[in-house]
Amino acid sequence: MGPTLIYSCFLSGATLAVYHGSPLGRGFGKFVQDAGVTILGTVPSLVKTWKSTQCMEGLDWTKIKIFCTTGETSNVDDDLWLSSKSYYKPVIECCGGTELASSYIMGSPLQPQAFGAFSTPSMTTGFVILDENGVPYPEDVSCIGEVGLFPLYMGATDRLLNADNEEVYFKGMPIYKGKVLRRHGDILKRTVEGYFVVQGRADDTMNLGGIKTSSVEIERVCDAADECILETAAVSVAPSNGGPEQLIIFVVLKKGYNSDAETLKRKFSKAIQSNLNPLFKVNLVKIVPVFPRTASNKILRRVLRDQMKRELSIQSRL
Template sequence: MEKYGSELLGPLYRDPITSYNIFHKFCVQNPEVYWSIVLKDLSISFQEAPKCILDRTDDSKYSGSWLPGSVLNIAECCLLPTAHPRKKDDNPAIVWRDEGFDDSDVNVTTLKELREQVMLVANALDAMFSKGDAIAIDMPMTVNAVIVYLAIVLSGLVVVSIPDSFAAKEIATRLRVSNAKGIFTQDFIPRGGRKFALYSRVAEAVPDKAIVLPGIGRSVDIQLREQDITWENFLSNVKNHSRSKYYSPFYQPIDSVINILFSSGTTGEPKAIPWTQLSPIRSAADGWAHMDVQAGDVMCWPTSLGWVMGPSILFSCLLSGATLALYHGSPLGRGFGKFVQDAGVTILGTIPTLVKTWKSTQCMKGLDWTKIKGFATTGEASNVDDDLWLSSQAYYKPIIECCGGTELASAYIEGSLLQPQAFGAFSTASMTTGFVIFDENGKPYADEQPCTGEVGLFPLYMGATYRLLNADHEKVYFKGMPLFKGMRPRRHGDIITRTVGGFFVVQGRADDTMNLGGIKTSSIEIERVCDRADESILETAAVSVAPINGGPEQLVIYVVPKSGYNSEAENLRIKFTKAIQSNLNPLFKVSFVKIVPEFPRTASNKLLRRVLRDQIKHELSVRSRI
């Protein structure tokens, strides 16, 4: 690192825009340099130091053997004060507020308080479970959920992440696949002044012990099964012990599993994706490098520990020395926005659908978001007009786009504060990430050539999975991928466009492309045009379907109108066709428009175009029989 530091970092600081690409390319080829820098800037403390940064000779892992020989506990790294990055015991580790208490002071949990609470729970876990047991968390991302998550990792157990929106059958599937020995949950989820049952769904799915926390107030408000236990009783066994607030972490090799997460599971059994102790380092590094997350920042990103962004933001904050901001309620309304204001949030993460709702309802009007230094967004394709509105809420601060996956523990493509940014677009591969874009015949496009095709990731990827618990990792991510410069790239499934100006736009999944008149195009590309075609439109979804009697695919646009608008399908069809022919291709035309109240989505808010496609196929089939 000393050999390259001044030579590369010096020019980067003097002329960041022109030097960034040079530095990035160097780090793709020499990732050891970059990760040496990251390990010094994050709170990574090893019980046994790694033999090296990367062992390239380990053929058992496509992604390389990273930090071999190292032993640590990544949860301990989150909880200990450090001189760099200036983490002190009295620093706020978490700030939070319950929905409905919007005029109350923001609650603060210091680093010392967080550590003591985590150690208390870790002691209680030791009294109930054995090292290596998988323990599920199915609850909103509250302060207590974060404490439980860290305690499970600190004590040498494995977190099983389950979204709190799931039905009993989906919960049961994930518990079975992970072989979970217990589960933490809540009695109710408070949202918008209402209570939504959670424990009843969990009890239906879980034969083993459940530890139940109160969603409102200090005590559980329902009758539990005989084998279950309240949060209060769970802690009572160790609360009065003299050493209840001290715990000796369970140290493990770097590649030990700490968290089992799952894919959405929209096309069958969800893939069980194991996170090792490398995964949090990758998550935190992306926040540090691309969003400038650092000590003193307050970061808020409404999400859940059941999805990748939950653990990602947790580790990004606590390893960087930043404060994690949590709102215990719905992020859709003004209460959330006031929390962002009162907590002094400096980095606000979003999803495009959330931004669209804020803009449509104008619920954030009059709030002071001037402490925000930047936004981030992920989950689905962004709308340029919505991004412009969001940026304007904080004096036009930048929006960093992120696109990745649970199996990567990160984003493979992002924005960067060291480059010019464009709304709805990405400016760079994430640090040390390399990728190639293939045409429909599997031939690679030249570097920097404007093009559209399927992305293939360079296999040497710090933090990426090298196995799945219930699927063939080789088959899912590598089999059938074309060779590129002697290596087999990792499949990700995204179609991306590299523009003339060097930006990238994700056009959707490879299975969301359509063939219109012999021309391949993406759903997202068409939706971007249609969203701007009429003021009555909240959002659109484009799918194509083959006619019952054969022939070219027909383009169908589903529409969710804004509240208060009564649009006619035929008028919209004419407007959509005109807009698409003017902006995309004069040969394209819209065959049908369907107006619906809402779109089907996964629990992580991804649009299920497959469901819409099946619906229109069924409708056309019925029409043909009449």
């Protein structure tokens, strides 16, 4: 977000307001109110916390003209709640990466917007959505697949420290219109209406009963399964002795709420089988106080996955 903020604000003559402290509590909300912020940047996890704790109630955010969100996949209900804080102003999605120094897809106030969705590639960006064989889908077809970026991209890396840029971003990628596509790692859905929805990372896809699905799809269903749930993280782990992948749901409960793993396991299984696929089975639910996160507040599912692999490996040896 550094390059985006600096160039967007200073080159357009805007004022950049930076808060010193945690953005999770009311202090941040009062700062937004008192500073007269007109464009507020958020992360979905922050919005979820504000909504669940009701810490922003009574504050005046009506000077905000646009909300912007990045870092994670958005929740439509949370976006609706956020938008309501300023007469239902739009929530502009922005998705990119450190290695791009910007975004590759975003929303635009010049186009109709939908909560939790993107409306356009960013400036200088081109991309295609690839099927399981690496073949690009036609641009006018609704589909889900891994995104492949056009290789010429303003701001993208051409070398890396301690790694090979070519191997990391281009090796194994298909050729499109005579050029090798750049790997980014997002799973993207193009809707019938032409909007784009990020379905999570390619690394966070799982194979359950022979069917590919993403962590984000499962988490959306599980988040709504019980009012005690603040957040969920879905991972799949293959048993050390072989066999199909096991679905494991990590849960953080809302403050002041109690539940047990077995009760949540039944509720998650029912919700997933009713809303996603009747063949999906929740093997284990683990309640934790917090999720491991990156500096930008993204959930580190691979850390949870590795932790679960170690636990299952120890159990199998006992």
